[in-house]
Amino acid sequence: MDKQETVDSWQMATLFLAFMTGSAIVNIPAPLTAAAGNGAWLSLIIANGAGMLLLACILYLRRRYPGMTMIDYSRKVLGNGMTVLLAFPFVLTVILMFSYIVLDIGGFFASSLLIQTPSYAVHSLIILTAALTARAGIEAMARMFILLLYSMYFFIFLVLMLVQPYFHPEYLLPAFPQGMKPVIHGAYIAFGFPYAELILFAMVLPFVRKSDDNRLGKYMFSALLVNGLSLILVVICSIMVKGPLASELKFSVFQLARLITVQDVIERVESIVGISLIVGSYMKATITLFVVNLALSQLLKLQDNRILMFPLALVSLLLTLVMFDYEAEFTEKVTAVWPLITAVAFVFPILLITLVTVIKGKGGNGP
Amino acid sequence: MKPDDTAEHNVLISSNLSDNQQRIAKVFANCIDIKYVVYRYGPELIHTALVVHCETLTQDKKLNYLKSALQDLTAHEVGAATAISPEEVINFFGQHGVSTHSADIIEQFDQAVKNVLNGYVVIFLDQWNKALSFHSLYVESRTVSESVNEPVVKGPHDSTVEDLKKNIGLLRARLKTSDFKIEMFIAGKKTNAEVAFGYLEEAVDPEMLAEFKRRIEKVKKEEILETSFIEELIEDSTYSPFPQYRYTERPDVAVAALLDGKIIVMVSGTPSVMICPGLFVEFFSSSEDYYQRTVFASLVRLMRLVAFFLALALPSIYIALSTFHPELIPTVLLLAIKDTREGIPFPAFVEALIMVFFFEILREAGIRLPRPVGSAVSIVGALVIGQAAIQAKIASPIMVIVVALTGIASFSLPQYTLTVALRTMQFPLMALAASLGGFGLMIGFLLTLLHLTCLRSLGQPYLSTLAPLRPKQLRDVFIRAPLKILLRSPRNRYLHKKPGE
Structure with a gap:
């Protein structure tokens, strides 16, 4: 693979944090509280723990196969035929994932800021921007996303601080009104979105500079931890503000921003906040598109690994336009079906490769 | 390259003076400012010397160039011209070289031509296959004066000139x-x-x-x-x-x-x-930042940053707010805006386009006009862009404020070239804001940021210290850290780099 472009481990961790937090911070609180109620934070901790295990997996594989992407080492470990068999659903799912993120952005605008604008206008512009960014390469992405991520976090914390007068800590109790079952259900949802998706980074990790290897693990785990903490913070805040209503309203942080009033001058700032949150989704979409393009190029052994970018973007655009007729359909897909799809398409191959590697490694080291 | 040029190339100076004279006259045919002076010297004045110079370039001194050349024979008393033989001259310059700092000996003919054009005085002597050349360029140029384009209150006032x-x-x-x-x-x-x-x-x-x-x-x-x-x-x-x-x-x-x-x-x-x-961040700094006190300089930096965003996006933000997100404007102000827009036939976008375009024309006219008529522009401009436009219901007062503020903000940036960039970027942003509101602006900003991240200057990332982010070097970007800290790094960062770093 073409290794001209490299990023350092701090940038990689930032990309990772942007990817994990990006659209999750807007979308996860509502379905999660719907499933797990007040125990949503515990679901997140469980899912985050599972995410740590997966991250450990891909970091282990990266150490065993330095400079290789998931497709590369899958070929080495499982052979070409098996790789195609496993990569086919992987690529399809990532395309699906990209379309979902774009649909989500479109849904956000359709329901809040640009109610009369047709969805194809929003979708095509977002996809065009994402495709141009992904085409610019991982270096440009890493540089750009650091600035965007910091500004996104700035706005999130600003909202959480300004919305403080509306906090009702008593809404947090009882913590587990219906026992542990809903919490497990919540963990299942949160595992599918966003934690199982971190497998995509098995494709991106080889871009880290060789000289900067040793700190990568530390940074990546810290990024995942920061991601978990910020999601938990947002979930807790939205429960504290809205109580039982938290599960009813989509786009929690955005809804929180609606409540802000400072001296009659700063009010209804949700458009500004909403836009900065959408930037998070855009970052995630870009990384996803980058991964699917890279995976497909490597699978087809293409020389020019950017040639597929725009065709893939176009396919996704069409998908976003025809996939769902109603928003409820989409929501159901994401909460109920998505964890299952990711488990099959993302988690299963990586676990298989890890298992084979471990067994082979043991065999190799034996007498 | 013409065949003529190649012929002249690498031709040595002949020892026959009349050959040289013909050749140089051929090269400078129809050049009225090339002067030839022939001197005679040596016993019974049988030897000749040819002095060639370009009179429009050289110092206008009534000087006997040959005499000044011969002054170089410092070992000798320069006597009467009749007392010097060409052998003596050739020997002296051949062996001792020249002692005047601005003189040298040339052997190539095209070098002689070049020197004449560069304001040298070239002297050919007969029986010598070399020539003497003296530097005597004198072109009128401005003296070092106060900087016109980058004036400062504090700090040195001299500026570079054309020389x-x-x-x-x-x-x-x-x-x-x-x-x-x-x-x-x-x-x-x-x-x-x-x-x-x-x-x-x-x-x-x-x-x-x-x-x-x-x-x-x-x-x-x-x-x-x-x-x-x-x-x-x-x-x-x-x-x-x-x-x-x-x-x-x-x-x-x-x-x-x-x-x-x-x-x-x-x-x-x-x-x-x-x-x-x-680099991008350097366009926000002015030399005076380092001469002022650090707190003030830092505040000015921050102000420039705000000015940058105003100059880039104020009209488009106004368009986006007034057409798509009026709820963001405080109610009383919103009512005031709606009130002043009463009776204006254009949507905010067209209104802004007209006013910004007026302003651009005025700005261009202000630069190009001959200075005596310049004040007329400002009078007419103030009328057109100000009161009259409002009374004629072409623009609302708030739009005039927006456009004027954008213009002023763009003038407050220290580098004119960056201002030009912002003027170019304004229009697409306005179109995006008019068609898609805040979302359009977001797309516009993202694409701009993408472009800036991909841009390189001499191979260096253009957004350097911001992207890739180097937090330790941000001390000279948004603020200007005290010189005590600053002078250690990042200025002089290579000088102070320890080996192995």
């Missing part, structure tokens, strides 16, 4: 070290412009310097009239609206850039000094 030698002198006087290197080459076949580039060894990044030298190679064939020609020839992206190199006409700014590890380029005949690479 390259003087400019280098101004820099050298401030940078008295042998590490300050200046290299020079002649560009073009006709203008023969002198192009000089300087750098501070140990401060400059050697890789960057090598890259610069590789790019400057292709400049050598072109006719260079201004430093900006070089910019366009060596820059990374020609179609980007953003300037990738900085200009200054202040020697102190140039020296600060040299200390910072930059390469500077100067061209004879123009006062502008190009500083490369120019």
Whole structure:
């Protein structure tokens, strides 16, 4: 693979944090509280723990196969035929994932800021921007996303601080009104979105500079931890503000921003906040598109690994336009079906490769 | 290249004076400003010497050039012209060389021609296959005066002029070290412009310097009239609206850039000094930031940053707010805006387009008009863009405020080239804001940011210190840290780099 472009481990961790937090911070609180109620934070901790295990997996594989992407080492470990068999659903799912993120952005605008604008206008512009960014390469992405991520976090914390007068800590109790079952259900949802998706980074990790290897693990785990903490913070805040209503309203942080009033001058700032949150989704979409393009190029052994970018973007655009007729359909897909799809398409191959590697490694080291 | 040129190339000076005379007269046919003076000397005045010079370039002194040449025979008393034989002269110059600092001996004929054109006085002697040449260039040029384009309150006031030698002198006087290197080459076949580039060894990044030298190679064939020609020839992206190199006409700014590890380029005949690479954040700093007290300088920096965003996006933000997100405007203000817009036939976008366009025309007219008529523009401009436009219901007062503020904000940026970039970017942003509101603005900003991240100046990332983010170097971006901290790094960062770092 073409290794001209490299990023350092701090940038990689930032990309990772942007990817994990990006659209999750807007979308996860509502379905999660719907499933797990007040125990949503515990679901997140469980899912985050599972995410740590997966991250450990891909970091282990990266150490065993330095400079290789998931497709590369899958070929080495499982052979070409098996790789195609496993990569086919992987690529399809990532395309699906990209379309979902774009649909989500479109849904956000359709329901809040640009109610009369047709969805194809929003979708095509977002996809065009994402495709141009992904085409610019991982270096440009890493540089750009650091600035965007910091500004996104700035706005999130600003909202959480300004919305403080509306906090009702008593809404947090009882913590587990219906026992542990809903919490497990919540963990299942949160595992599918966003934690199982971190497998995509098995494709991106080889871009880290060789000289900067040793700190990568530390940074990546810290990024995942920061991601978990910020999601938990947002979930807790939205429960504290809205109580039982938290599960009813989509786009929690955005809804929180609606409540802000400072001296009659700063009010209804949700458009500004909403836009900065959408930037998070855009970052995630870009990384996803980058991964699917890279995976497909490597699978087809293409020389020019950017040639597929725009065709893939176009396919996704069409998908976003025809996939769902109603928003409820989409929501159901994401909460109920998505964890299952990711488990099959993302988690299963990586676990298989890890298992084979471990067994082979043991065999190799034996007498 | 014409066959004529090749014929002249590498021709040695003949020892026959009349051959030389014919040849040089042929080269300078129809050039009225080339003067030939023939002197006779030697016993019984049988020997001749030919003095050629370009009278429009040389010092206008009534001087016997041959005599001054012969003054070089310091070992001898220069006696009467009859007492000197050509053998003596040739021997002396052949063996001792010349002692006057601005004189030298040339052997090539085309070198002689070149020297005449560069303001030298060239002297041919008969029976000698060499020629003497004396530097005596004198072209009227401005004296060093106050900087017109970059005035400051505090700090040195001198500025560079059209004379390259003087400019280098101004820099050298401030940078008295042998590490300050200046290299020079002649560009073009006709203008023969002198192009000089300087750098501070140990401060400059050697890789960057090598890259610069590789790019400057292709400049050598072109006719260079201004430093900006070089910019366009060596820059990374020609179609980007953003300037990738900085200009200054202040020697102190140039020296600060040299200390910072930059390469500077100067061209004879123009006062502008190009500083490369120019990074985005540097366009926000002015030399005065370092002369003012740190708190004030930092506040000014922040103000410029706000001014940058106003100049870039204020009209488009106004359009987006008033057409798509009126709820963001406080109610009372919103009512006031709606009230003043009463009776205006255009949507906010068209209104803004008209007013910004008016303003651009005025700005251009203000620059190009002859100075005596200049004040007429400001009077008419104030009327057109101000009161009359409001009364004629073409624009609302708030739009006039928006456009005026945008203009003022763009003037408050220290680098004119960045202002030009912002003026270009305004219009697409306005169109995006008018069609998609805040979302359009977001797309516009993202694409701009993407472009800036991908942009490189002389191979260096343009958004450097912001992206890739180097938090420790941010002390000279949004704020100007106290010099106590600043002078250790990032200025002089290569100088202070420890080995192995």
